[in-house]
Amino acid sequence: MKQTLTVKLNKKKSYMIEISDSSFAKLNRDIAEITQGQKRLFVVSKRVYKLYSDKLDIREDELFIMPDGEQEKNYKNYLRIMDRALEVGLTRKDVIIAVGGGVVGDIAGFAASTYMRGIDFIQIPTTILAAVDSSVGGKTAIDFAEAKNIIGTFYQPKIVYVNINFFKTLDRRQFMSGMGEVIKYAMIEESCKYENSLYLFEFLTLGYEKILEGEPLTTIRMIEYCLNLKAAVVSKDEKESGLRKVLNFGHTLAHALETITKYKKFTHGEAVVYGMYFILNWAYKQGIITYSYYKLSTELLDKYGFKPLQIKYPPQKLVEIMKKDKKAGTGKITFIVPKDKKLVREIQLTPDEVMDMF
Ligand code: GLY
Numbered sequence: 001m002k003q004t005l006t007v008k009l010n011k012k013k014s015y016m017i018e019i020s021d022s023s024f025a026k027l028n029r030d031i032a033e034i035t036q037g038q039k040r041l042f043v044v045s046k047r048v049y050k051l052y053s054d055k056l057d058i059r060e061d062e063l064f065i066m067p068d069g070e071q072e073k074n075y076k077n078y079l080r081i082m083d084r085a086l087e088v089g090l091t092r093k094d095v096i097i098a099v100g101g102g103v104v105g106d107i108a109g110f111a112a113s114t115y116m117r118g119i120d121f122i123q124i125p126t127t128i129l130a131a132v133d134s135s136v137g138g139k140t141a142i143d144f145a146e147a148k149n150i151i152g153t154f155y156q157p158k159i160v161y162v163n164i165n166f167f168k169t170l171d172r173r174q175f176m177s178g179m180g181e182v183i184k185y186a187m188i189e190e191s192c193k194y195e196n197s198l199y200l201f202e203f204l205t206l207g208y209e210k211i212l213e214g215e216p217l218t219t220i221r222m223i224e225y226c227l228n229l230k231a232a233v234v235s236k237d238e239k240e241s242g243l244r245k246v247l248n249f250g251h252t253l254a255h256a257l258e259t260i261t262k263y264k265k266f267t268h269g270e271a272v273v274y275g276m277y278f279i280l281n282w283a284y285k286q287g288i289i290t291y292s293y294y295k296l297s298t299e300l301l302d303k304y305g306f307k308p309l310q311i312k313y314p315p316q317k318l319v320e321i322m323k324k325d326k327k328a329g330t331g332k333i334t335f336i337v338p339k340d341k342k343l344v345r346e347i348q349l350t351p352d353e354v355m356d357m358f
Pocket of ligand 1: 133136244248
């Protein structure tokens, strides 16, 4: 089965996303066809290369193996990719292809956007997290001076191939990390302004057994729903001047938790889940959402085996980190808060107000 959707953007930047369970042989053929006549540099996650090198048609002389982990998304690896691109002899007409999770997609995208002022870029996400989020939308980045994504560009890929066969080798924790972002989409669906109702919230509630089993058709549908929502948002606000911020539901606390633990304790999805429990709880206590929606939304998270954060980090330190977030700008801290079922809105709070949330 294959589902195709389009991220509609102006200036010839629109691109397709293909979500399928087709064989790796078919994926190899698709890549060969779309890159015909081009030199290619594959930036491949080390973990993925170990598992899939015999299934993917990638020659040694067009390969850069990217070490895994957020700490590797740095300028040293960026420069190594540049070196390799020169060695391979990539020109302006050529292409960089990312095969891996978010770290690989972000750094390879940044390399593609800056090498010779920008060459073609293809995303092949191999985790659920990267498939539903970072591989689509054109955010590219590296981390620098302990600041995540502080150097980066908006640079859209030419095409995104989501092949769900890669998900079979995700461990439970990586799988659930992706599900954290998936549930986020259910809670923001109506704010994404997609043309139809997808009923993702209900789909996740009713379909959770098949989803957790990784049943292919259900998985493809789930990714498709999330990416329809992401594509709708990105089409309307490519550079995050407004609407795109809704995608950051749960992320204000998540980023602070990831930073305070130096990206070593929580997966991104786990941190987002803690952020969602936190803001849902706060919104309920403030009388912003009803008890019935508070219960419904936290029950969805509970159903997938998630729990609110049990460890207490010093609020003062978390708020300090939130103040430094590159997106803050105004001295205030941005939160995306629930408004009603599937609806969220942006609010700006002073650091003192955020302290009172804890
Ligand atoms: N990860 C949020 C975004 O792409 O805007």
